[in-house]
Amino acid sequence: MENLYKTDYHRWLGQQRDLLAQGQFDQLDIPNLLEAMDFEMGDITKELRAHLIILLLHLLKYDYQIRVLKDSWVQDKVMYTWLPSINNPRIEIEQHINKNPSLEPAVNEVLAEAYSLAKLKAIKELNKYIRSESKRLHKNNFPEQCPWTYKQITDDDWLPGE
Structure with a gap:
């Protein structure tokens, strides 16, 4: 998943959304998800x-x-x-x-x-x-x-x- 985060951010984000929706929290890419959230929140x-x-x-x-x-x-x-x-x-x-x-x-x-x-x-x-x-x-x-x-x-x- 780490590789997808760096190579196809939009696809990775879709996967993360699907995992959240399905309650598969153990499958989430937490470090990159937190980084993405920080970026999206911005200043x-x-x-x-x-x-x-x-x-x-x-x-x-x-x-x-x-x-x-x-x-x-x-x-x-x-x-x-x-x-x-x-x-x-x-x-x-x-x-x-x-x-x-x-x-x-x-x-x-x-x-x-x-x-x-x-x-x-x-x-x-x-x-x-x-x-x-x-x-x-x-x-x-x-x-x-x-x-x-x-x-x-x-x-x-x-x-x-x-």
Whole structure:
């Protein structure tokens, strides 16, 4: 069975399912079954972190446009086109937390990790459009720690600067 686990995972998994259904517990490939379960369970914080990075990236860019650039054309014409890119990750986060309520105690820790990555991405993306080297963004253009709470950023009615 060990060989089948390594050569035809799907077939091996089907065999394990059949053995469970038939109550043939002594025939199960327990070590590999546990490994497969660990793999399938994965790191549920990984998905939360990914959605938070996307959300924070767009919130940081939105905030920078509002707070620093203060470009009225962007505010009037462009900002509202960004709302789906802010609201879509909020929906994904809410669904993920509802599906995995055990994540709730970890949201602030995951938020802190996601913020540092989102900040680097925001700097990189905003710098694509800055031609003058003296005006390029660096890590000090944004707070070191996330300036918003998890509750704020996941609130559908909240945007930075409001």
